[in-house]
Amino acid sequence: MIALDETDRAILRVVQGNAMLSAGAVGRAVGLSQPATWRRLQRLREAGVLAGRELSLDLEKLGFGVTVFLGVKLAARARVGVEDFERAVSAIPEVRRVEHVLGRYDYRLRVVARDLADFERVLRRRVMALPGVGEIEANVMLSEERRPGPL
Template sequence: MQLDEADRRILRHYLAEPGLERAVLAERAGVTPATLWRRLERLREGGVIRTESAVIGWRALGYGVEVSLRFTLDKTNPRAFDEFIAAAREVPEVVTIETFLGRVDVRLTVIARDMVQYQEIYRRRILTLPHIAELEALMLIATIKDADGLPI
């Protein structure tokens, strides 16, 4: 999909402040409210805007521990990926599941209220996931940059 300068202005302001009222967004982007509505619809239909959703601040809800777990799976079983991912989906504390090509096959992001809860999740839910050949845990210390958008 081709974007013109008006689309880029709309997206820049929309990404910067997604909660803006549409009239304010239209004014800041330099378009009329009707034009804004039409362009947002076109951007949604074109797959540029995929969803409008809330981003949860887990730490504000009392989850002080975030760990990235990197797995290499035992691929001697042809269903290893599917079975691992199906089991990982059942762990409520797993908030992200990503697959990769390369040495690491899957990365899970796990949240817990504290280290005691994390150890319990790790022992009872993570280590029991099927087809694990290797596992590396990386504890999040700080998020320096977290941007979902592109430089538009």
């Protein structure tokens, strides 16, 4: 684990909001010079604290107006391995996230669809047809609040 000071935390808060900012822009936001900010960003990348430069897509503007969280419990008697299920579920384009969890369900899936009819099609033809699926619970997302991380 890397030791973070308040300046590092301030930098992380800024880049969480926009990972595409230049070192100069981040530095201005936290009161550091561009070279000092660049060195800190590089140290955070090398330590693995900053990984990649992901952009988030506005799925609603792309026509995906429905997000559903699925709890999936694998059948107790299924002869399918966890790796087989994960490989199959990861191949479904509408499944945006696959989380292996402890609790009532084995997996939590984040599924996007154009509308509820499209979601029903994805559920029936793709998710329910996956190897080893025993039980599914669906929760439709009504709204989402994006908050900065814990720093």
